Amino acid sequence: MRKLKITLACVGGVSTSILCDRIIEEGKSNGFEVECKAYATNALNPVAIGSDVILLGPQVCYMEDEVKKQFSDIPVRLISMMDYGTMNAKNIFSKLLNEFSW
Amino acid sequence: MKAVNQSFTTKIMKIAGKFQNNLVVSSITQGMMSTMPILMGSAIINILINLPITPWINFLKDTGLMVPLSEIVQIATCTGLFISFGIGRVISEKMGAKNPVEGGIIALFSFLIVTPLTTVVGDYGNAYSVGLENLGAQGIITSMIVSVCAGVLFMKLSKTPLRIKMPASVPPFVSQSFENIPGFVITLVPFIALRVLFGLTPYGGFTPFINTVIQAPLTGIGNSLTGHLVLLILCSLLWWLGLHGSMIIMPVIMVLGTAPLQENIAAVASGMAAPNLLTMMSIMAIIQMVGGPGCLFGLFIDMAFFTKSERYKTQGKLQLVPGLFNVIEPVVYGLPIVLNFTLLLPFVLLPVISYILMYFGMKLQLFTTPLTMATSFIPGPILGFLASGGIGFGIFIVLMCVLSCIVYYPFVKIMDTQQLKLESEEKN
Numbered sequence: 001m002r003k004l005k006i007t008l009a010c011v012g013g014v015s016t017s018i019l020c021d022r023i024i025e026e027g028k029s030n031g032f033e034v035e036c037k038a039y040a041t042n043a044l045n046p047v048a049i050g051s052d053v054i055l056l057g058p059q060v061c062y063m064e065d066e067v068k069k070q071f072s073d074i075p076v077r078l079i080s081m082m083d084y085g086t087m088n089a090k091n092i093f094s095k096l097l098n099e100f101s102w
Numbered sequence: 103m104k105a106v107n108q109s110f111t112t113k114i115m116k117i118a119g120k121f122q123n124n125l126v127v128s129s130i131t132q133g134m135m136s137t138m139p140i141l142m143g144s145a146i147i148n149i150l151i152n153l154p155i156t157p158w159i160n161f162l163k164d165t166g167l168m169v170p171l172s173e174i175v176q177i178a179t180c181t182g183l184f185i186s187f188g189i190g191r192v193i194s195e196k197m198g199a200k201n202p203v204e205g206g207i208i209a210l211f212s213f214l215i216v217t218p219l220t221t222v223v224g225d226y227g228n229a230y231s232v233g234l235e236n237l238g239a240q241g242i243i244t245s246m247i248v249s250v251c252a253g254v255l256f257m258k259l260s261k262t263p264l265r266i267k268m269p270a271s272v273p274p275f276v277s278q279s280f281e282n283i284p285g286f287v288i289t290l291v292p293f294i295a296l297r298v299l300f301g302l303t304p305y306g307g308f309t310p311f312i313n314t315v316i317q318a319p320l321t322g323i324g325n326s327l328t329g330h331l332v333l334l335i336l337c338s339l340l341w342w343l344g345l346h347g348s349m350i351i352m353p354v355i356m357v358l359g360t361a362p363l364q365e366n367i368a369a370v371a372s373g374m375a376a377p378n379l380l381t382m383m384s385i386m387a388i389i390q391m392v393g394g395p396g397c398l399f400g401l402f403i404d405m406a407f408f409t410k411s412e413r414y415k416t417q418g419k420l421q422l423v424p425g426l427f428n429v430i431e432p433v434v435y436g437l438p439i440v441l442n443f444t445l446l447l448p449f450v451l452l453p454v455i456s457y458i459l460m461y462f463g464m465k466l467q468l469f470t471t472p473l474t475m476a477t478s479f480i481p482g483p484i485l486g487f488l489a490s491g492g493i494g495f496g497i498f499i500v501l502m503c504v505l506s507c508i509v510y511y512p513f514v515k516i517m518d519t520q521q522l523k524l525e526s527e528e529k530n
Contacts, residue, residue: 015424015431042128042196058435059346062115081344085436086417 001033002102007048008038008079009067010057015087022089030093032102045070053096055079075100118345125196129253130246131353133189134360137181141363144178145474147171148371149490175371179364180234182241182309186213186249193253199260204282208256208289209249215293216248216300217241218307236309238368239361243320244312246357252289259285317361324358325380327461331454337389338396338450341430344440348395355382367473370490376471379464383472387489388457390475391482392502394430396449397456399482400506401433402426404514411521414514426481444517448509456502469494 006023010016016038027034039047041056041063048054051074056064058081068076077099083091096102121127151162151171162168190209195202217236222229235241264284268277296308305311323329333351340347359382366376393399402425405418421433439445464471472489480488486499 015429018424058344058440059115059431062112081435081438081440085432085434085438086420087432087436 001028001031004032004034004102005051006034006036006096007044007051007054008036008057009041009044009048009054009060009063010038015084016057019084019087019089022087023093026089026093030097041067048074052102053077053100055092058084114343115345118340118350121350125193126250127353129189129193129196129250131356133192133249134185134356136188136192137184140178140184141181141360141367142474144175145367145490147178148175148367148473151175152370152373152490172371176234176368179239179368180237181239181360181364182213182245183210183237185242186210186245189246189249190253193250194257197254197257199257201278204279204286205253205256208286209252212252212290212293213241213245213248215290216244216296216308218301218309236307239364240313240317241309242361242364243317243357244309247312248293252293255292256282256285256289259288264288321358321361324354325362325378327380327458329358330380330385331457333385334388334453334457335450338453341395341434342439342441342446342449344435348389355385359383359385363473366471370473376473379461379471381471383475383489384457384460386475387472387486387499388453388460388502390428391485391489391499392453392456392506393425393482394428395453396430396439397452397502397506398425398430398433398449398510399503400508400510401445401448401514403507404510405433405437408511409514409518411518411525413521413525414518427479428482429479445510445513448513452506452509456505459502460498463494463498469498 004027006027008016008020008023020036020038023036024034027036037047041060044054044067048071051071054067054071054074054076056067056076056078058079061078064076064078077096079092082088151159151168153159159168162171187206187210191202191206193209194205197205199205214232217232220231220233222231260282262285265281266283268280300306300308300311303311305314333354337347337351340350359380362378363381363383366378366381369376388397389395393402402418402422405414406422407418409415409418417433417436421436424430424432434440437445439449463469469492470490472491472495474488474490475485482503483496483500487493487496489495489499491498
C-alpha cells in the first residue's frame with residue numbers, strides 16, 4: 001500500500017477528527033495507507049512537515065497564504081464548505097487523487 | 103453576488119483571524135482555558151457542599167469535611183494567581199521558549215509582586231498575608247496585564263546577550279536555569295516599580311488600582327444585559343459568516359465574565375446567594391446548552407425528523423448526533439448556515455430571546471444563575487440540570503430546547519419546500 005500523510009488544519013475539534021477517520025477509510029479503499037491528523041493552524045509546525053498535502057477547513061481559509069508561506073514545499077488546498085459540512089471524505093479524496101495522481 | 107460575498111467574507115475572516123491569532127489575545131485565552139479545570143472542579147465541590155439534602159449536609163459537618171471543602175472552594179477562587187502562570191507559560195511558548203515553564207513562573211512571581219501584602223508586626227517576627235480577593239476575582243485583569251508584559255519582556259530579554267554562560271561541563275539542566283537569571287531579574291524591575299509607586303497612592307497598590315479604574319467599570323458594562331446580548335448577536339453573526347464565532351468572543355467573555363462567576367462561587371460556598379445574575383456561565387449556557395451557538399437544538403431535531411426532501415433528510419440524520427452533543431460545524435458549513443438568509447433570523451434572535459427569558463426567570467427567582475458546565479459534550483436537556491442553577495434551571499433549558507424546535511420549524515419547512523421543488527424539477 002502506498003503511504004500518504006494528509007494534515008488537516010482547522011480550529012480543531014470533534015468534527016475535524018471525524019473527518020480524519022473518514023479520510024483514512026477512504027484512502028484504504030483506494031489502496032493507500034493514510035496518516036491523517038488535525039491541528040490548529042498555529043500548531044502546524046513541526047507536525048505538518050513531510051505531509052503530502054495540507055488541507056484547510058473553511059473556517060481558516062483566510063490562512064491559506066500564510067500556511068503556503070510556512071510550508072513552501074507542501075501543497076496547500078482548501079476543503080470546500082459543502083464537503084466539510086457533509087464530512088464528504090469521498091469527494092475530498094477523489095479531488096486530491098485527480099489533482100496529484102498519486 | 104456570490105463573488106462579492108466571497109471576497110467580503112474572506113476580508114472579514116482575515117480580520118477576525120488576526121484578532122483570534124493575535125499573540126496577546128490567544129495567550130490570554132489559552133492561558134485561562136488551561137486553568138478551567140480548577141474553576142470547574144471547585145464548582146462541582148461547591149454543588150456537593152450545597153446539596154439541599156439535610157442528612158448529607160449533617161454528614162459533612164459531623165465528619166469535619168464541610169470546613170475543608172468550603173475552604174478548597176475559596177482557594178480555588180484565586181483565578182488571578184492560576185492564570186498568571188498559565189498565560190505566562192503560553193505566551194513564552196508562542197514566542198519560542200525552550201522552557202516555557204520559566205515564563206510561567208516569572209509571570210506568576212510578577213503578579214505576586216504587584217499584589218498588596220498585609221504585614222502584621224509581631225513580637226517574634228512578622229506575619230504576612232495576602233487577601234484572597236486580590237488573587238481572585240479582583241486580580242484577574244491585573245493578572246492578564248502583568249503576565250503578558252512579564253512573559254513578553256522576559257522572552258525579549260532572553261534573546262539578548264544578557265545571559266550567564268556556564269562552562270560546557272555543567273549539565274544542561276543546571277546551565278539552562280542559570281542562563282536566564284539576568285533576564286529574570288531585569289523583568290522584575292518594572293513590577294517592583296509598580297508596587298512601590300502604586301503603594302503610595304490612595305488605592306493601596308497596583309491590583310486595587312486596576313480593579314477600581316479598569317476592571318469594575320469594564321465588567322459593569324460588559325456584564326449588563328445589553329452587553330451580553332451584543333456578544334450573543336456577534337457570536338451568531340460571526341458563525342453566519344463562516345467564522346468560529348464562539349472562539350472569537352471567548353476571550354471577551356472570559357475577561358468580563360470570570361470575575362462575577364468567581365464571586366458567585368465564593369458566595370454560594372459561604373452559604374449566601376450568588377450576587378451576580380449575568381456571568382461567563384450564563385452566556386456559555388445559552389451558547390452551548392441549547393444545541394450550541396444559535397440555539398440549534400430545534401434545527402437538528404426538525405431537520406432529522408420533519409423534512410421530506412432527500413437532501414435534508416440525509417443531512418438531517420448526519421447532523422443529528424454531533425448536534426445533540428452541541429457540535430455545530432457540520433451543520434454550519436453543510437446546510438449551510440453560512441450566508442443562509444432564511445436561517446439568519448432565528449439563528450441570531452433565538453439566543454437573544456432565550457437570554458432575556460433566562461434573565462427574567464432569574465429575576466423572578468424561578469431558578470438561580472448557572473455556576474458550572476461540566477462539559478459541552480452532553481445533550482442540552484441533561485446539561486441544564488448539571489449547571490447548579492437548581493432544578494428550575496434544568497427545566498428552563500429543556501423548555502428552551504422545545505422553544506428552539508418550535509421556532510426553527512417554519513424556517514426548516516421553507517427550506518425543505520424549496521428543496522423538494524428543486525428535486526422534483528431535477529427528476530423531470
